[in-house]
Amino acid sequence: MGGDGAPGIVIDGLQRVAERHPGIRLLLVGDEAVIAPLLARSRASAICTVRHAGSVISNEIKGTAALRLRDSSMRVAIDAVARNEALGVVSAGNSGALLALAKIVVKTIPGIDRPALAAISPSAGGDVVMLDLGANVACDSRNLAEFALMGEAFASVVLGLPAPTIGLLNVGSEQMKGDDRIRQAADMLRASPLSSQFHGFVEGHDITAGTTDVVVTDGFTGNVALKTGEGAMKLAGSLLKQVFKASLLSRIAYLLARPGLDRMREWLDPRRYNGAVLLGLNGVVVKSHGGADAEGFAHAVDVAMDMVTHRFNERIRESVSRFEAARTGSVAAERAANASSDEPVASRLATTG
Amino acid sequence: MGGDGAPGIVIDGLQRVAERHPGIRLLLVGDEAVIAPLLARSRASAICTVRHAGSVISNEIKGTAALRLRDSSMRVAIDAVARNEALGVVSAGNSGALLALAKIVVKTIPGIDRPALAAISPSAGGDVVMLDLGANVACDSRNLAEFALMGEAFASVVLGLPAPTIGLLNVGSEQMKGDDRIRQAADMLRASPLSSQFHGFVEGHDITAGTTDVVVTDGFTGNVALKTGEGAMKLAGSLLKQVFKASLLSRIAYLLARPGLDRMREWLDPRRYNGAVLLGLNGVVVKSHGGADAEGFAHAVDVAMDMVTHRFNERIRESVSRFEAARTGSVAAERAANASSDEPVASRLATTG
Structure with a gap:
């Protein structure tokens, strides 16, 4: 333990x-x-x-x-x-x-090259899934496309969304931005069964704007982005604390605004986002x-429960088969996926x- | 125009x-x-x-x-x-x-392989310099070491610090973290004239914590981190706006806390941080x-003024010579640097x- x-x-x-x-x-x-x-x-x-x-x-x-x-x-x-x-x-x-x-x-x-670490973080448009958060410092375009596949399944299970949208984190939203690796990953997703859910490139500010339900990136960038966002929120919180402590009037202001401030703190509570998941295993x-x-630990167990109950790994396996089928242009793989035995859950x- | x-x-x-x-x-x-x-x-x-x-x-x-x-x-x-x-x-x-x-x-x-985009951003420990913010999507270890050299000179000029500290952005602070490229850059900095100012690896949350005065990274990660931090601050601001609009009491709270909130907004004002600088040219x-x-545009002109007045590029040239001297173990290069003619400013x- x-x-x-x-x-x-x-x-x-x-x-x-x-x-x-x-x-x-x-x-x-x-x-x-x-x-x-x-x-x-x-x-x-x-x-x-x-x-x-x-x-x-x-x-x-x-x-x-x-x-x-x-x-x-x-x-x-x-x-x-x-x-x-x-x-x-x-x-x-x-x-x-x-x-x-x-x-x-x-x-x-089978069909997943590397596991990716995913977690949920808050945005103006509701919770978003971000991955990889550090399991893979270096990733190729195929890894990124697989992270998108896994992130989509994770968002549908944990956020309960029927068709989560996917963004690929880049330095700009135009198609020519970034390096070959990221542009090739975008091409793969456009040609995949997830094409209708693939939004294209998103930028750092899109994470908290909630532009897409899933944000896909390599483990280096994802780890830095997650911690940078958390750090910025922490700075905002400590500045706010200073504001409310500055004078007698501002202390009274705190008491008056407290119900709303408590709701805000609760919504941003890191415990609500505890439980990063290693997807693809x-x-x-x-x-x-x-x-x-x-409470944070209990929430992490809740997340594991959710994934087991919603047969998360079955979804991944089906998604891998659909990707394979689209790649080979064959429907044989898809049939095999549909026929896969239901494991006792x-x-x-x-x-x- | x-x-x-x-x-x-x-x-x-x-x-x-x-x-x-x-x-x-x-x-x-x-x-x-x-x-x-x-x-x-x-x-x-x-x-x-x-x-x-x-x-x-x-x-x-x-x-x-x-x-x-x-x-x-x-x-x-x-x-x-x-x-x-x-x-x-x-x-x-x-x-x-x-x-x-x-x-x-x-x-x-001469001696600088690639220019890097740098800017100032707010932290709990005062303003910090971050680079590269997107001029170079891919960088090698030598580029990162040069960014450190330029960022140090920029922080000393724009923030007026005698010996700015430098951190290399990574997924963890331990020496074995990250990839070869980033570990080699750290080795170069430890062996350079900046070794006493080199703090080692920093993480995403260290940017807003102000752990170091300068945060060095590649243009991809830097661009994402900058925009992610800005996005998180924007989310915090809009949540706060909702809190103060929620009820009559919270509107009164806003009026009471307003002087402090205005100071906080002023301190975080993006106009105060306008003017990203392309270093190394x-x-x-x-x-x-x-x-x-x-006001934002005027601030960008102020930044350019500062750099001209403080002979920023002379500092870069001197720093390059010191790096060269340390690399070749010769003092000849250093003498040449000290003898370099003062350009009319x-x-x-x-x-x-």
Whole structure:
């Protein structure tokens, strides 16, 4: 079990999950001697089974070194997903290790070259999905097109949109902008089954404007853009705090405007956006922020639940088949996709804090 | 003369410049038949001379096509810089055309491979310089190191800092983060005369936190980060507007907090940050936002003035020599730099709106 406040915050979070989804079954992976007594005192015990793990992956360890620790809580939880004992995993631990372990142990869905990290962020036009947020520092045009495919499926499941629109992040909206890689990705999307949902290029300010429901970019740019947007919001918040503290009148102003300010803060609450998802794997892998509180962790479990319940990976597989069919011009692949067996869906998840 | 409100807004802006800097001499390039009568009625006439240009570069034209229009106002103004009739140029026209013309006609300073677009943006720790903002979609490690050199000189001139700190934008602050290109750039800076000012890697949120005075990145990431930060600030502003409009009490709150809110708005005023500068050329090239108003345009001229007055390009040349000396381990280059003749500095600028 990892994360800054584990295991206390995780168990508090799972208590909230137990109240919201009494039907869920969770495998809680970590040091049994520590977890079991805490769990016994919590209502989370109604939905949790403990599985012992002998070690924890620290935040300092590199992804490759994490692979060698076969008894770590993260590894034991991910092994449970690979063996189909759990349908997904939620972790608040080391991101690099989670990515490396998930790629090697759970493996990508056939037809998907690389998994991408996606999350939801606020915009004037409602919530938007952004990916990749750092799983792949360098991406080629095919990777970007696959991220669009996965982002579309994610937005339809998590935001409940029937036909999410897709934008490719660039330095300008005109077709000749950017480099070959990004222009080729745009060409692929225009020729794909997603062409009617593909808006074309979007710019940095389009993310918070909500110009499209999905914003696709490489992991370097996405990581920088996400953190830059969060930083700007934080600056705006701290400036506002200064304004309201400046004088007696402004303190009164704060009290008068408080209901609206509280609603605004609630809407922008990072906990509401906690739970970045590693898309494209044979199982649901959700990364909770290491510093998330109980409500934030519970939200990350909600996201994993949503993906399992809405058969997210089935959608990805169908989408990959449609892409393949469009590429080969054959309908054979599409038939195969439609005939694919419905996997039994249960709400089994493994959590490692 | 270009820009959305040219020539009216440009002449209004120059009137403000005339009030602030009566000693400046400006070459106003555009359609003489249109400009001359407008100028005659303005106090800007005291500082301006008109130079006729037969055509204007539209916003739709590509950089390469702009090179063929030899009588465009942008070209005539840039020619004046290349011939040393003006020390710098301020334009609110087509950015791509300005970049292409400046690179080919004015040319880069020896030792600088590519010019970079820099601008100032607000942070919790005071103003910060960010570059490249889009002049170079792809950059190698040497380009990034040169951007650091130019950004440092720009911050010392425009922000008046004796030893500005430098950060390299990355997806994490640890030394192993990012790709080879960015890690090599960091190695170059650690081995350079700027090593004591080099902070290492910074992340997206460090831009608005003001962790370093200068933030260096490639033109793709910089352009996206700049626009994402602006977009987030705009979203915060519009949410705040909704809060204050929600009820009678919140409208009263707005009136009570207004002095502080006005100060906050003033501090974040994009006009105060107008004037992106193309660094690394044999002359000062400033790009005013196409939609800037008179005050914004005047600010862009102020920036150009600052750079001319503080002999910005001399600093770049000295810095290049110090870098060269450190690279070759020879002090010969440094002596040559110290002996370089002081160019006569006058406040002559060409403006094309």
